[in-house]
Amino acid sequence: MSGFQITDWDDAYSNSAYIPDCHRWPDEWVEAASAYRAQSNFEPDIAYGDNTRQVYDLFRPECEPTGLLVFIHGGYWLDFDKSYWSHLAMGAVESGWAVAIPSYVLCPQAGIGDIVSMVGNAVQHAAEKVSGPIVLTGHSAGGHLAACMVCEGSPLSREFRRRVVNTVPISGLHDLRPMVKTQMNDKLQLTDRSAMQLSPALKVPDPGCRLTAWVGAAERPEFLRQSELISNVWRGLGAWTQCVKAPGQHHFDVIGGMCDAQSPLMRAALSNLPLAPPDIQP
Numbered sequence: 539m540s541g542f543q544i545t546d547w548d549d550a551y552s553n554s555a556y557i558p559d560c561h562r563w564p565d566e567w568v569e570a571a572s573a574y575r576a577q578s579n580f581e582p583d584i585a586y587g588d589n590t591r592q593v594y595d596l597f598r599p600e601c602e603p604t605g606l607l608v609f610i611h612g613g614y615w616l617d618f619d620k621s622y623w624s625h626l627a628m629g630a631v632e633s634g635w636a637v638a639i640p641s642y643v644l645c646p647q648a649g650i651g652d653i654v655s656m657v658g659n660a661v662q663h664a665a666e667k668v669s670g671p672i673v674l675t676g677h678s679a680g681g682h683l684a685a686c687m688v689c690e691g692s693p694l695s696r697e698f699r700r701r702v703v704n705t706v707p708i709s710g711l712h713d714l715r716p717m718v719k720t721q722m723n724d725k726l727q728l729t730d731r732s733a734m735q736l737s738p739a740l741k742v743p744d745p746g747c748r749l750t751a752w753v754g755a756a757e758r759p760e761f762l763r764q765s766e767l768i769s770n771v772w773r774g775l776g777a778w779t780q781c782v783k784a785p786g787q788h789h790f791d792v793i794g795g796m797c798d799a800q801s802p803l804m805r806a807a808l809s810n811l812p813l814a815p816p817d818i819q820p
Contacts, residue, residue, distance in 0.1 A: 547719040550760045553789040563790045564622065570797075571624035578624070578631070586640070586663035587656060594640035594660050595620055596667065597627040603636035605670035605703075607807065608661050609796070612678025612709075614722055615645045615653055626796035629804040635673070638664035646725045650714070650736050657683045658693025671703040673807055677793050681710020681751075685738035685768060688747050699744055703811045706750045708803075709761050709789055712739035712768040716760065739768040747777040750806045754787030761789065782806060 544550050554560040575582075580597040607630040611618050619641040627637035640660035642653050665672055676684040687694050688705050711717070714733040717726055734740055743749065749772055751765035762783065769781035784792055784802070795803030 567622045574625040597637040604634045606668040607673045610676030610680035612680040628797045629799045632799040636668040672701045675706040681707030689741040743772045743777040751781045754792035755783040
């Protein structure tokens with residue numbers, strides 16, 4: 539067995555440099571999202587706060603929804619908004635679920651702790667419109683935000699935490715301490731202490747928590763480690779967890795399964811859900 543030490547933290551968390559034709563992806567996301575909105579039953583720009591970015595789109599199936607899936611976008615808490623990701627509602631909507639996709643105020647205008655609170659407000663606002671179980675998912679920084687909803691310090695009230703039956707962070711960032719060592723931290727403005735306080739892998743998961751850490755097998759080693767970490771630690775604290783490494787997928791195409799109701803990713807998110815919600819203490 540050989541050891542390994544990270545000396546370049548910016549490279550360790552760089553995705554674009556290791557994905558061929560990386561610059562084509564944002565345009566493809568925008569095009570696919572726009573096309574899906576054009577043929578969807580959805581309510582746009584539902585406000586959950588006072589800032590113009592504190593809005594979400596709510597996509598509904600033709601039938602009465604089974605429940606609510608919330609997809610939280612990534613971009614290292616620095617980039618993107620909900621308009622890039624509408625097509626990722628497709629698989630859940632086809633499965634009979636309503637889907638909320640929120641935007642939030644980005645760093646450095648907001649701190650990561652503020653964003654966690656915003657996402658909690660968005661989840662609760664959408665959950666007041668859609669009854670039934672809640673499934674939380676998100677990509678990259680959005681995976682971090684999804685996990686923050688189901689552990690100690692969650693901004694969700696007991697009522698809404700009890701409705702969360704499954705959490706699926708996709709390529710999530712669950713230990714933020716390495717972010718302090720990157721150039722991104724000029725805008726993220728994390729300290730060693732706040733990075734620890736905002737790391738779901740360092741917190742106790744909710745009773746009855748079910749978490750699938752989903753990551754592309756072809757991703758950067760740090761993203762694989764981050765997914766393995768939260769699955770390992772939370773399992774040791776009583777949560778039901780699994781870590782799935784999707785063969786051949788990288789950081790930009792690993793979310794593609796959200797568009798297909800029959801994909802392994804969507805089956806992991808919406809199948810084999812617990813029959814009863816967990817009992818969360820106030």
